[in-house]
Amino acid sequence: AQTVTQSQPEMSVQEAETVTLSCTYDTSESDYYLFWYKQPPSRQMILVIRQEAYKQQNATENRFSVNFQKAAKSFSLKISDSQLGDAAMYFCAYRSPNRDDKIIFGKGTRLHILP
């Protein structure tokens, strides 16, 4: 069974600085999707960035980028120029390409932005 591990329950970063959130996963599949979701206090799960395992190039979305290391099964999220609105719970997630379409989430990292 696939698992997702986020080893940092909480992190803090100064506004305008850069922070990296860690995620590791375990799977026997060769093709899959990885995601980072943001959940602010409003509760809605918002997709931040996604990566397809067959793509070697790391995904980038504005200030958000990932470091995808397939062999190491590592998928970290880098947030550049941190803003107060980035404060939230961040969840790393795994999705199989097979008919089993469930998403497996990590336990999350709470990110605090210090003004």
Added chain:
Amino acid sequence: DAGVTQSPTHLIKTRGQQVTLRCSPKSGHDTVSWYQQALGQGPQFIFQYYEEEERQRGNFPDRFSGHQFPNYSSELNVNALLLGDSALYLCASSVQVIPGTVSNQPQHFGDGTRLSIL
């Protein structure tokens, strides 16, 4: 274009009661998944509905059941409520571009229903 909508927003029940939560998927989506998110935890997959049938199920007891209607909306029913069922219940919708296969399109989540069991 309305996203995923869930109702009610909050719900308070007592042990032993039954509850029904509702979800309307994003326009154009045909697949609905339900997740349970306990306080301080990541969401856990309950089950998924496509073509009005339960297609996949997570590690949840039979007290958790669901339904999908012809308009793709879905209900989650929980019987004989336990204190441990207190959680945020999230609905996510997606589209199966090729029926029977997983699309690379992401699942879109609703704001959730906060269920409290007294």
